[in-house]
Amino acid sequence: MGDRTDLRNFCIIAHIDHGKSTLADRLLEATGTLQAREMHDQVLDSMDLERERGITIKAQAVRLEYATQDERFVLNLIDTPGHVDFSYEVSRSLAACEGALLVIDAAQGVEAQTLANLYLALEHDLEIIPVINKIDLPQADPERVRQELLQIGLDPEQAIEASAKDGTGVADILEAVVERVPPPGGDSEAPLKALIFDSHFDAYRGVVCHIRVVDGRIRSGQRIRLMATDAAYEVTDLGVFRPQPTPVEALSAGEVGYFAAGIKVVRDARVGDTVTTAERGAAEPLAGYRPAVPMVFAGLYPSEPSHYDLLREALERLQLNDGALSFEPETSGALGFGFRCGFLGLLHLEIVQERLEREYDIDLVVTAPSVVYTVHYLDGRVERIENPAALEMGRGVDRIEEPYVAATLITPTSFVGPVMELCQERRGIFRTIEYPSPERAVLSYELPLGEIMYDFFDQLKSRTRGYASLDYQLAGEREGDLVRVDLLLNGEMVDALSFIVHEGRAQSQGRAVCEKLREVIPRQLFDVPIQAAVGGKVLARETIRALRKDVLAKCYGGDITRKRKLLEKQKEGKKRMRRLGQVEVPQEAFMAVLRRGD
Amino acid sequence: MTEPLGVYLHMPYCPYKCHYCDFNAYRLPPRPGVLAEMAEGIAEEVRRAGGEDRGREVGSIYFGGGTPSLFPPDRIAALIDLVRRRYEVRRGAEVTLECNPGTVDLASLRALRRAGVTRLSLGAQSFSQETLRRLGRGHSPDDTRRVVRLAREAGFHRLNIDVIYGLPESTREEARADAEEALALRPDHLSAYALELEDGTYFGVLVRRGQLALPSDAEVVASGEAVAAACHEAGLERYEISNFARPGQRSRHNLLYWHQGDYRGFGPGAHSHFAGRRFWNVDGPGPYLRSVAVQGEAVAGEEVLSPAGRRGEWVYLHLRLIDGFTLAAFHRRFGLSLDEAYPGVRRQLERQGLLEHRPGRVQPSPSGRWLLHRVAEPFLP
Numbered sequence: 001m002g003d004r005t006d007l008r009n010f011c012i013i014a015h016i017d018h019g020k021s022t023l024a025d026r027l028l029e030a031t032g033t034l035q036a037r038e039m040h041d042q043v044l045d046s047m048d049l050e051r052e053r054g055i056t057i058k059a060q061a062v063r064l065e066y067a068t069q070d071e072r073f074v075l076n077l078i079d080t081p082g083h084v085d086f087s088y089e090v091s092r093s094l095a096a097c098e099g100a101l102l103v104i105d106a107a108q109g110v111e112a113q114t115l116a117n118l119y120l121a122l123e124h125d126l127e128i129i130p131v132i133n134k135i136d137l138p139q140a141d142p143e144r145v146r147q148e149l150l151q152i153g154l155d156p157e158q159a160i161e162a163s164a165k166d167g168t169g170v171a172d173i174l175e176a177v178v179e180r181v182p183p184p185g186g187d188s189e190a191p192l193k194a195l196i197f198d199s200h201f202d203a204y205r206g207v208v209c210h211i212r213v214v215d216g217r218i219r220s221g222q223r224i225r226l227m228a229t230d231a232a233y234e235v236t237d238l239g240v241f242r243p244q245p246t247p248v249e250a251l252s253a254g255e256v257g258y259f260a261a262g263i264k265v266v267r268d269a270r271v272g273d274t275v276t277t278a279e280r281g282a283a284e285p286l287a288g289y290r291p292a293v294p295m296v297f298a299g300l301y302p303s304e305p306s307h308y309d310l311l312r313e314a315l316e317r318l319q320l321n322d323g324a325l326s327f328e329p330e331t332s333g334a335l336g337f338g339f340r341c342g343f344l345g346l347l348h349l350e351i352v353q354e355r356l357e358r359e360y361d362i363d364l365v366v367t368a369p370s371v372v373y374t375v376h377y378l379d380g381r382v383e384r385i386e387n388p389a390a391l392e393m394g395r396g397v398d399r400i401e402e403p404y405v406a407a408t409l410i411t412p413t414s415f416v417g418p419v420m421e422l423c424q425e426r427r428g429i430f431r432t433i434e435y436p437s438p439e440r441a442v443l444s445y446e447l448p449l450g451e452i453m454y455d456f457f458d459q460l461k462s463r464t465r466g467y468a469s470l471d472y473q474l475a476g477e478r479e480g481d482l483v484r485v486d487l488l489l490n491g492e493m494v495d496a497l498s499f500i501v502h503e504g505r506a507q508s509q510g511r512a513v514c515e516k517l518r519e520v521i522p523r524q525l526f527d528v529p530i531q532a533a534v535g536g537k538v539l540a541r542e543t544i545r546a547l548r549k550d551v552l553a554k555c556y557g558g559d560i561t562r563k564r565k566l567l568e569k570q571k572e573g574k575k576r577m578r579r580l581g582q583v584e585v586p587q588e589a590f591m592a593v594l595r596r597g598d
Numbered sequence: 599m600t601e602p603l604g605v606y607l608h609m610p611y612c613p614y615k616c617h618y619c620d621f622n623a624y625r626l627p628p629r630p631g632v633l634a635e636m637a638e639g640i641a642e643e644v645r646r647a648g649g650e651d652r653g654r655e656v657g658s659i660y661f662g663g664g665t666p667s668l669f670p671p672d673r674i675a676a677l678i679d680l681v682r683r684r685y686e687v688r689r690g691a692e693v694t695l696e697c698n699p700g701t702v703d704l705a706s707l708r709a710l711r712r713a714g715v716t717r718l719s720l721g722a723q724s725f726s727q728e729t730l731r732r733l734g735r736g737h738s739p740d741d742t743r744r745v746v747r748l749a750r751e752a753g754f755h756r757l758n759i760d761v762i763y764g765l766p767e768s769t770r771e772e773a774r775a776d777a778e779e780a781l782a783l784r785p786d787h788l789s790a791y792a793l794e795l796e797d798g799t800y801f802g803v804l805v806r807r808g809q810l811a812l813p814s815d816a817e818v819v820a821s822g823e824a825v826a827a828a829c830h831e832a833g834l835e836r837y838e839i840s841n842f843a844r845p846g847q848r849s850r851h852n853l854l855y856w857h858q859g860d861y862r863g864f865g866p867g868a869h870s871h872f873a874g875r876r877f878w879n880v881d882g883p884g885p886y887l888r889s890v891a892v893q894g895e896a897v898a899g900e901e902v903l904s905p906a907g908r909r910g911e912w913v914y915l916h917l918r919l920i921d922g923f924t925l926a927a928f929h930r931r932f933g934l935s936l937d938e939a940y941p942g943v944r945r946q947l948e949r950q951g952l953l954e955h956r957p958g959r960v961q962p963s964p965s966g967r968w969l970l971h972r973v974a975e976p977f978l979p
Contacts, residue, residue, distance in 0.1 A: 525950060525972065549815040551970035553791040553840050557622075557662050558606055558855050558869040561876050561901055564911055564978070571975050 004254040006071070008181045009212065011078040011093055013121060014103035015111035015469065019133040020079075023103055023164035023173075027077060030170045031064040033242060060198065061096075061210050061256050062243040066174055073178050076256035078197065078212075080117075086344060087473060088290060089198070091120055092272045095288055096197040096212035096256065099127040099181030101173065102154075106132045106140035106161070110148045110436070112410045112469035118152065127181050130159040131173060136166055144437075151436030184254030191282040192216030192224070194251075194275040199266050201320040205237055207263035208245075210256075211275060214286060217252040223278035224261060227285040229268055232278045233261035266323040267292075292324040294342025295403070295474070296369045296453065297386040298349055299330060299496060300356070301338030303363035303576060303587065308337050314360035315339060318352060325352060330387065334496045334580050335365055335590075340387055343369070346453060365578060367496045368593030371450045374401040374477055389495040391484050400482045400500075403449040406431075406475035409460070411468035413441050418463040426451035427480075427502060446475055450500070485510045485539070487517070488531040492581050499593045511540035516592035521585055523547035528583055602657030602688060603872075604854040605681050607640060608865030609666035610883055613701065617734035618762070620796035622867035622881045623664040637673035639887040640865045643879075644680040646894025651862050651872055656685040658692040658851035661715075667697035671706050675713030692850045694719055694758075697749075699741035707745075707752035717756035717849075718749050719789075725779035726772070729765060734800065739779070746783045756847060758787035763825055764818040765793050766801070766810045773821035774828050781832040786847040790825040791840050792818050819968050836920050839967055856919050858912045866896070874908065876901045905932075906979040909939055913960075914974040922953075922961035936960065943976045 014020040027033075064075040080093040094100065100121045104114055121128060130149055132142045146156035160176060162169025198210035211218070218224065220238040225231070237260040239247040251257045263269045270292065274285035302311045315327050326342035343349040349369055356362050373385040376398045385391050391400075407428075411419050413435070423430070423445045431444035447456075452472070460468050483506050487497035497517075501509050510532025517530050521544055528544040552563055577584045611626040611633065612619075626632060659681055661674065674695065681687060694717040695710060702710075710718075722742040724730050730738065742759075749757060759780045763773035773790075780788060795802045795812065804810035813821070826836050834842040838856060841849065854861050863870045866886035869878045877900035880886050889896035903911060909932055916923040928936045936944060944960060947953040952966035952973045966973050 525952075525969065547815070547969065547972070548819050549792075549968045550972050551839060551968055553794060557608060557867070558861055558863060558871065559878070560855065560871070560911065560915065561869070561878070564914065567914065567971055567974060568978055570971060571978055574975070 004252070005183045006073050007076070007183050007254045008073060008099065008177050009076045009078065009097045009184055009254070009256055010099040010101060010177055010181050011080050011097045011126075012101045012103055013080060013090075013094075013114075013117035014133075015105070015108070015113040015117075018103050018105040018108065018111070018114070019164045020103050023101070023131070023133065023162070023170075024077060024079060026164050026167055026170045027064060027075075027174065028062065028243070030167075030174060031066050031075070033062065033064050060243075061241055061258075063240045063256070066178065068175075068178065071178075075174075075177060076212075078256065086348075087116070087120075088292075088344075089271055090117065091124070091288065092195065092197045094121055094124045094126060095286075096195055097124070097126055098184055099129060099177065101129050101131050101177075103131045103133050104145055104149075106135045106142050106145055107137050109141075109145050109440070110152060110410065112408050112471040115152065115408060115410065115442070116471035116473075118154075128154060129173070129176050129180055130154055130156075131169070132159050132161045133164055135161045135168065136163040148437050148440065186213070186215045186253030188215070188217055188252040190215040190253075191280060192218055192275065192277045193282045193286055194218055195286050196226075196269055196271055196273045196275060198271060199269045199323070201266055202260065205260035205262075207266050207269045207320070208237075208258050208260045209263070209269045209275070210258050211251070212256050213251050213253050215253050215282070216277070217250050218259060218275065219250045220247075224259075224275050225278045225281055226269060226273050227276060227282075228270060228273040228289055228291075231263075231268060233263055235259050235261050265320050267319060270323050292326075292344075294324065294326050294344065294372075295449065296343045296345055296349060296371060297340055298343070298369040299332060299335065299338050299365075299367035299387065300327075300341050300353070301332065301335040301365040301367075301496075303365055303578070305336050307362055310360070311339065311356070311362055311364075314356050314362055315341070317360075318355060322352070324348065332367075332389070332496045334494045335367070335578065338365075342386070363576065363587075365496075365587045365590050367590050368499055369453065370500065371403050371453065373482065373500060375399075376401070385500075388484050388498040388500045391500065399479050401477040402480045402482060402500075404446050404475050404478050405449050405452065405472040407445045407447050407452070407470060407472040409443045409445065409468055409470050411441055411443070411464050412439055415464040415468060416441050416443070419443060419460065419468055422456070422459055422463055423447060426456060446478075447472070448478075448480065448502075449474070451502075483534045485513075486533050487513060488529075488533060489517070489521075489585070490528050490581055490583050491531075494580055496590055497593060506534050507539045510534075513593055514540045514542040517589055518542040518544055520589050520592060521583065524583055526582070601854070601857065601859045602691075603651060603654040603685065604658045604660065604851050604859065604861035605656055605685065606660050606662060606851075606861055606863040606865075606868055606870075607644075607666075607677055607681075608863060608868040608879075609636070609640075609661055609663040609669055610866045611636065611668055612663065612665045612698075613668065614734065614736050617732070617800040618793055618796070620799050620802075621664070624883060626668065633669050633673065635887065636865075636883060637669055637677065639890045641677060641680055643864045643890045643895055644677065644684055646890075647864070648895060649862070649872065651860075652684055654685055654860075656681065656687045656691060658854065659687070659694070660851040661695040663696050665698045665701060665721075666695050667701040667706075667710075671709030671713055674710060674715065678714045692717055692756075694849065694851060696721065697745070698737065699745045700737035702745060702748070704748045704752060707748055707754070711753045716754075717758065718754050719758040719760065719787075720745060720749075720785075722759045722780060723762045724765075725761075725776050729768075729772075729776075733762070733765070743783065746785075756787070757783075757785040758789060758849065759783065759785045760789045760791070761825070762791050762793055763821040764813060766805070766812055768813055768821070770817060770820040770824045774824035777825040777828040781828060781834070786834075786844045787849060788829055788834055788842045789840055790822065790829075790842070792822060822968070823964075838920065839918050839970065856915045858908075858915050874902060876903075904979065910974075910978040913977040914970075917960070917962055917970055917974055920961075920967075922959055924959050926958065928960075940977055947973055947976070 012020045061078045066073045078093050080090045132145050149156045160169050160172045193215040194211040194213045196209045202208050222235045239245050240257040272289040276282040319325050324344045327339040330340040375383045377396050378398045428445040428447045434442045481503040483503050484500050485506050486493050514530045514532050526546050530542045531538045532540040577586050612623050615625050693715050695715045696719045698721045725739040761780050829842040836842050860872050866883050867881040877897050879896045880898040886896045954961045954963050
């Protein structure tokens with residue numbers, strides 16, 4: 001037992017849309033941390049993008065003050081990201097807590113992310129408080145959810161029924177946090193060990209690290225050291241979030257807060273790193289640190305070649321705040337100068353793309369994302385291929401390995417067939433099937449990451465009428481019969497369109513991409529053949545027929561303005577196109593590979 | 599340098615709305631006095647509308663629509679008279695009236711001729727009964743033939759016939775046959791327009807739903823060329839993408855548009871171009887009449903182009919003419935050469951085969967004519 005028996009550190013975990021953010025808002029309101037009039041929905045999600053997409057991208061922490069009749073407590077609510085792209089960040093947030101509210105939608109029941117998050121929380125020995133949320137819904141079925149809780153090893157009696165929407169059960173939840181979540185352990189007299197569970201960039205203070213002090217004490221003005229990077233800094237700001245940043249003199253074992261120390265980029269204060277004192281610091285860092293490993297790579301090119309420097313600056317700025325984003329300059333025959341960027345997943349890619357376009361006003365051409373392949377050459381060389389165009393096909397390649405994930409799929413039993421069929425189509429390796437309740441099946445598969453990146457989730461949803469859910473984590477690499485499919489436009493290979501795919505699906509996917517390209521590339525003044533080829537052998541072909549007519553017949557009653565505007569609009573659209581050889585190609589063509597479907 | 603002004607009068611009512619039409623035209627409301635009210639409103643605008651155009655020399659007057667021939671000839675006569683008072687109308691000015699077969703008889707045609715109309719433009723559109731039905735036209739091929747005969751009898755020597763090609767499920771053979779029927783009536787001018795699908799028209803909706811198939815672009819182009827060949831054989835020369843005329847019979851009024859000349863429009867939705875400014879009236883008959891009653895005019899919007907914008911527009915408009923334009927004319931108009939204004943563009947278009955290689959002249963090639971928007975694009979700002 002530590003010295004702060006009034007402290008409770010907890011988080012909320014849930015499947016997407018089960019009401020996590022709304023519950024967080026209610027807790028802030030109920031503890032008077034924010035007045036109702038200050039509340040705007042989902043206070044904790046501070047980025048616009050987060051609010052628009054209804055997902056939590058960056059974890060945050062807020063300090064709540066809660067009093068029972070005879071005791072006062074400090075509750076630290078640590079928010080966690082809710083998407084599989086950010087599961088490492090989730091695990092670090094969990095490591096900063098002693099308890100978790102497991103929020104389950106009373107109508108939807110246990111879903112894949114519920115399970116994945118529960119297992120993660122149990123790995124961190126967290127006290128779990130199940131919350132059956134949305135009991136105000138007409139289709140709510142709390143009894144069924146209790147059954148499912150039993151099946152997944154939780155005590156249904158311990159579950160709290162609540163409605164974050166109307167406030168039902170919020171008082172019980174606060175009570176349970178105080179009663180059931182243990183106070184933090186740790187020794188304030190031991191050498192400092194604090195876990196960075198999040199960080200963000202602030203224009204004035206540099207990187208602001210969100211920390212949980214595990215042992216010892218951190219003080220304003222202290223010299224500290226980040227153990228993974230072994231860099232030393234001086235603490236310039238120290239405080240807690242209420243939720244506004246509020247300075248404090250010191251944070252001791254068990255406490256949660258933030259510090260700034262003139263750290264220039266978020267990457268230097270990586271989530272999961274351990275903070276200790278520069279002098280007589282801790283000998284061993286906290287367990288569980290992992291460097292950011294991008295899973296998905298894509299080329300980002302400025303539509304306007306002269307915006308290359310702007311793009312680099314924007315990426316550098318984004319990286320200040322996003323330690324998982326990586327980028328390297330690359331050159332494409334088709335697209336010119338750009339960057340090969342690494343992302344945690346497709347959602348991360350989309351967020352970065354949107355921020356570049358929205359916040360930095362840079363028009364981008366984004367190539368189809370690819371996973372990383374490990375290529376073993378006969379001469380013993382091993383290469384990591386982040387860009388399909390870099391793969392040297394043909395002789396010399398011994399084998400290619402691709403990343404796999406261990407996927408958990410939860411579905412109503414009536415859809416087990418379609419789910420298995422989908423996994424089979426995507427080269428899945430069946431592992432187990434379990435039935436936590438008579439209506440629900442939990443399937444485990446190993447699947448190639450490259451096969452589930454694009455439309456797997458959409459397919460899963462459409463084949464199960466939206467009922468199935470998915471969660472996955474990386475599970476090593478396996479050898480595959482992989483080939484690179486090249487696309488030729490007007491006889492010229494377009495490197496930015498190449499993709500790597502399983503041999504058995506090369507032809508069907510090559511054809512699908514050709515068809516997509518034919519749809520999205522406007523007609524030119526001449527016929528444009530589109531071909532898909534593997535190693536020079538053409539698998540599929542389409543032709544964009546030449547444009548024959550592009551003129552309005554009549555000028556009606558002297559209305560020149562309308563015609564000219566049509567024409568100007570047409571010209572404006574063209575400015576957004578890329579010229580590949582003689583062919584004008586719109587930006588969406590480079591994403592055609594993404595939508596190749598089956 | 600001042601070319602005579604053109605005057606356009608927009609007569610917005612039709613007896614029915616055709617299936618392809620998205621013009622500013624309205625089905626005639628079944629209420630007595632509508633035409634008189636409109637004619638009076640337009641007259642009011644001609645009398646009262648402000649502008650430095652008063653007293654200018656006028657070379658052409660054009661009654662467009664809608665269906666101007668729905669209006670009683672004395673209303674047309676009164677409007678022409680008002681135009682004469684506002685302007686200096688040249689002797690021998692071209693006065694055109696759009697006329698739909700089935701809306702006139704010998705007496706009304708004679709009255710129009712007496713009123714000073716010198717030229718009729720007949721909306722024949724097709725000489726196939728079936729096609730006319732599908733277009734939603736309310737007249738027959740024989741109505742068109744009859745009105746041509748009556749027009750001659752009434753003293754009209756200048757006749758234009760409008761035809762449409764590129765109709766759903768039509769072929770180049772049909773387009774040619776149609777043109778030949780029109781030419782058999784020996785008009786001195788023929789306008790042949792490719793059907794354009796517009797959102798919100800009956801055709802537009804049917805095509806979008808997949809219930810109507812348009813011919814391919816290649817077939818439309820072949821149809822247009824078949825019409826052009828028929829005209830050529832009949833002695834009508836193509837002078838604009840869609841217009842053909844016997845020597846000396848080109849439409850002076852329409853040429854003003856292509857020459858970026860000045861014209862003044864009256865009536866609902868009418869467009870004007872004067873002293874470097876384009877402006878236009880409100881579209882709807884009701885709002886138009888109310889505005890004219892109060893203010894004596896009904897301008898809804900205007901546009902003043904930048905010098906580069908005007909240059910681009912001038913080139914774009916001239917490219918519609920079969921002869922294009924001379925480099926000298928461009929230089930005269932803008933005080934710099936085409937190559938200075940658009941370095942390398944002309945050569946590039948010649949290389950792409952969109953412009954003819956003709957010294958001193960910029961002229962679309964036969965294929966360039968059909969790709970005019972591509973040809974014009976580099977000249978726009």
